[in-house]
Amino acid sequence: MYEGPVQDLIDELGRLPGVGPKSAQRIAFHLLGAEPADVTRLQEALQKVKEGVVFCDVCGNVSEESTCRICRDARRDPSAVCVVEEPKDVLAIERTREFKGRYHVLGGALDPLSGIGPEQLRIRQLLSRIGSQEITEVILAMDPNTEGEATATYLVRMLRDFPGLTVTRLASGLPMGGDLEFADELTLGRALSGRRTV
Amino acid sequence: MHVRHLQVADFRSWEQADLELEPGPSVLVGRNGQGKTNLVEAIGYVATLGSHRVASDAPLVRLGASRAIIRTAVVNDGRELTVELEITPGKANRARVNRGPVPRPRDVLGILRTVLFAPEDLALVRGDPGERRRFLDDLLVLRAPRYAGVRSDYDRVLRQRNALLKSAAANRRARRSDPDALVTLDVWSGHLAAHGAALLSARLDLVADLGPRVAAAYAGVAPESRPAQIGYRSKIEDALPAGYGKPDGERADPEVVAEILLAEMVRRRDNELERGVSLVGPHRDELDLVLGEAPAKGYASHGESWSFALALRLASYELLRADGSEPVLVLDDVFAELDRRRRQRLAEVAVAAEQVLVTAAVAEDVPGELTGARYTVADGVVERD
Ligand SMILES: Nc1ncnc2c1ncn2[C@@H]1O[C@H](COP(=O)(O)OP(=O)(O)OP(=O)(O)O)[C@@H](O)[C@H]1O
Ligand SMILES: [Mg+2]
Ligand SMILES: [Zn+2]
Numbered sequence: 071m072y073e074g075p076v077q078d079l080i081d082e083l084g085r086l087p088g089v090g091p092k093s094a095q096r097i098a099f100h101l102l103g104a105e106p107a108d109v110t111r112l113q114e115a116l117q118k119v120k121e122g123v124v125f126c127d128v129c130g131n132v133s134e135e136s137t138c139r140i141c142r143d144a145r146r147d148p149s150a151v152c153v154v155e156e157p158k159d160v161l162a163i164e165r166t167r168e169f170k171g172r173y174h175v176l177g178g179a180l181d182p183l184s185g186i187g188p189e190q191l192r193i194r195q196l197l198s199r200i201g202s203q204e205i206t207e208v209i210l211a212m213d214p215n216t217e218g219e220a221t222a223t224y225l226v227r228m229l230r231d232f233p234g235l236t237v238t239r240l241a242s243g244l245p246m247g248g249d250l251e252f253a254d255e256l257t258l259g260r261a262l263s264g265r266r267t268v
Numbered sequence: 269m270h271v272r273h274l275q276v277a278d279f280r281s282w283e284q285a286d287l288e289l290e291p292g293p294s295v296l297v298g299r300n301g302q303g304k305t306n307l308v309e310a311i312g313y314v315a316t317l318g319s320h321r322v323a324s325d326a327p328l329v330r331l332g333a334s335r336a337i338i339r340t341a342v343v344n345d346g347r348e349l350t351v352e353l354e355i356t357p358g359k360a361n362r363a364r365v366n367r368g369p370v371p372r373p374r375d376v377l378g379i380l381r382t383v384l385f386a387p388e389d390l391a392l393v394r395g396d397p398g399e400r401r402r403f404l405d406d407l408l409v410l411r412a413p414r415y416a417g418v419r420s421d422y423d424r425v426l427r428q429r430n431a432l433l434k435s436a437a438a439n440r441r442a443r444r445s446d447p448d449a450l451v452t453l454d455v456w457s458g459h460l461a462a463h464g465a466a467l468l469s470a471r472l473d474l475v476a477d478l479g480p481r482v483a484a485a486y487a488g489v490a491p492e493s494r495p496a497q498i499g500y501r502s503k504i505e506d507a508l509p510a511g512y513g514k515p516d517g518e519r520a521d522p523e524v525v526a527e528i529l530l531a532e533m534v535r536r537r538d539n540e541l542e543r544g545v546s547l548v549g550p551h552r553d554e555l556d557l558v559l560g561e562a563p564a565k566g567y568a569s570h571g572e573s574w575s576f577a578l579a580l581r582l583a584s585y586e587l588l589r590a591d592g593s594e595p596v597l598v599l600d601d602v603f604a605e606l607d608r609r610r611r612q613r614l615a616e617v618a619v620a621a622e623q624v625l626v627t628a629a630v631a632e633d634v635p636g637e638l639t640g641a642r643y644t645v646a647d648g649v650v651e652r653d
Pocket of ligand 3: 127
């Protein structure tokens with residue numbers, strides 16, 4: 071244990087995903103020795119994510135304005151919507167360059183163990199979006215794990231009553247028990263182009 | 269297959285241990301508590317990612333150390349693979365094959381197959397149904413490693429569905445409205461049925477394949493005793509086609525089983541919503557062990573129980589061999605527990621194995637056929653004699 075502020079910093083860093091106690095210590099001492107200007111920049115960046123980043127009114131992705139860049143982009147196909155769990159999944163799919171439509175970010179997956187049911191996800195917003203816009207295809211791109219699968223099944227049920235709507239799932243081939251974010255571009259691209267109707 | 273090399277660090281009592289092994293019998297001899305079982309436990313861990321003695325990883329790490337390491341070189345049909353496992357309780361374990369990291373530890377399953385006999389096996393006969401379910405599932409994974417995934421997906425879906433049932437039950441008691449509960453429950457039921465059917469069908473087929481071998485093995489170790497039988501008992505057995513799980517019956521069809529499971533969940537929904545737990549599925553099933561007319565549990569004598577446990581392991585070994593793999597036999601401290609005939613029977617099977625690793629406190633307990641390479645284990649050192 072170190073004294074006061076240094077230990078506080080180590081503790082805070084240690085709470086971040088992927089940062090173990092050793093890395094937390096290394097980062098803390100790095101910051102301690104860093105130029106004040108560098109630390110200030112980091113401080114400002116941290117401040118801005120909480121104050122300056124909002125969620126897109128339409129799709130729920132992280133955004134700088136009330137509507138995100140993808141939702142504003144007139145070249146994107148408004149008839150296809152890809153539904154994902156997290157903003158990071160949008161990035162993963164964008165990297166494949168296979169998809170030209172728009173997104174809907176649920177903010178997670180059904181997960182009763184963590185108390186997350188349909189009400190805690192942006193599912194109502196998805197349904198009203200489909201009801202009011204010219205959407206003809208919904209692609210379900212949940213993580214290939216039990217929670218993702220259950221969420222997809224739930225959405226299939228909720229979406230089957232929309233006339234003329236095609237609902238597709240990413241083709242299998244994604245490693246099961248995984249995280250969309252970590253699927254490599256090729257596999258994810260193939261899963262997108264081989265999606266099947268459900 | 270055989271283990272050519274075993275190295276552990278901070279595993280159980282061993283700060284370091286390193287031993288070269290050969291095909292054929294090897295006997296580890298040493299006084300009580302010197303760490304013999306610890307060594308074969310490490311080998312078993314590579315094969316099953318679990319210990320035959322404890323359910324959690326924490327006791328496997330040497331007191332005072334933060335992680336344990338097991339390295340093995342396994343030779344199968346002349347091809348050698350090295351498997352390295354790092355066990356860190358409370359964190360994700362890591363695995364490497366031929367020095368390259370693999371995405372998940374369970375990717376090493378199938379590289380080494382072992383059948384381990386140990387004093388703890390008595391619990392297969394006398395313990396809770398959970399012990400026998402674990403026996404079946406462990407054997408399934410040894411037969412086909414993909415069942416490790418089936419099993420963990422099923423456990424996960426089960427925990428999720430139970431969490432949902434629990435909160436739905438609480439809402440019901442408090443008369444709180446819960447409009448989503450039934451739709452989401454249906455979704456989780458569908459998934460529980462699908463994953464559960466995959467597991468249950470595989471268990472039924474396994475019991476069908478194992479049954480005759482258990483009967484034969486039991487007759488071999490205890491010819492004077494009544495005949496032994498096993499059978500799979502399921503919450504949905506009345507609805508299952510009669511041939512499922514029977515040696516001469518048809519193979520179980522997961523789609524048929526899934527439908528039956530789902531129908532039963534629908535039928536018992538009120539009950540489940542009241543109790544707040546999942547009442548249908550392979551997690552509630554049981555492997556029946558029958559001796560003559562009576563269940564072995566509660567009726568069999570001490571010697572009969574031992575013979576039954578031995579027969580279950582012998583049958584597992586025969587089954588894996590019939591599948592075309594030659595598992596490593598591990599006999600942990602079992603000879604001291606057996607009378608002459610059962611020792612003899614076990615020794616006959618063991619000498620024919622490609623590799624058999626034996627531990628004993630007293631060398632004289634080990635039948636003559638199995639005196640191959642001998643290692644002395646004492647004071648934190650293991651030495652080839
Ligand atoms: N995590 C651990 N850290 C340190 N020591 C441990 C740990 N787990 C077990 N031990 C020690 O290992 C010893 C038991 O080793 P093991 O079970 O291999 O003995 P054995 O040689 O098989 O003895 P026996 O002949 O009685 O079966 C005990 O003395 C125990 O205290
Ligand atoms: Mg022992
Ligand atoms: Zn948007």
